[in-house]
Amino acid sequence: KDELFASSDVVSIHLVLSDRTRGLVNSADLAKMKSSAILVNVSRGPIVDEEALLSALKAGRPGHAALDVYDREPLPAEHALRKLENVTLSPHLGYVNAENYRVFYRDTVENVAAWIAGTPVRVLNPEALA
Known part of the structure; x- marks a missing residue:
């Protein structure tokens, strides 16, 4: 994991959210990223520690993030991520x-x-129709 974050130009997250993956990407991982690197998350927001990501982006590591998912959806209009130019x-x-x-x-x-x-078609619990 250390080498992945330290050496990658792009880290793209594609995982299901579970107890094991919640917070999987944390401040230590983000701090290892190059200032030219991009973090992409199109799976589930809570896989990446959002507060850690905000701090890391402000510090320039990674240099950019592309996000399609968030801890809270829809992303509130006043959310700090909306104010960053490197997102x-x-x-x-x-x-x-x-x-x-x-x-x-x-x-x-x-x-x-x-x-x-x-x-009806595609009924998951047909006993409920009886």
């Missing part, structure tokens, strides 16, 4: 593309139509 923020849409929308809306229409017809 790129997006509203938790990293996974979205045209195909995602097609599938989402197609499945939604299919779900509603099936429910109206009395033949």
Whole structure:
């Protein structure tokens, strides 16, 4: 882990949030990053210690962060991350593309139509319908 943070130009986080991954990226890790490095988090906000990241970005290590996820979503308008110039923020849409929308809306229409017809699909607990 030490070598990864110290030698990487880009560290991109792609993990599920669990007890083991919460706070996985901490102040010690961030301090090892090069001033030219970029931290990317598109998985779950709490994997990166947000307060540690704020301090690290202000200190210039890493030099930049690109974030699609946050401890609190949506990210409040007054949040300190919004005030930093070395941060790129997006509203938790990293996974979205045209195909995602097609599938989402197609499945939604299919779900509603099936429910109206009395033949629900994709039911996880069919005993609740009995």
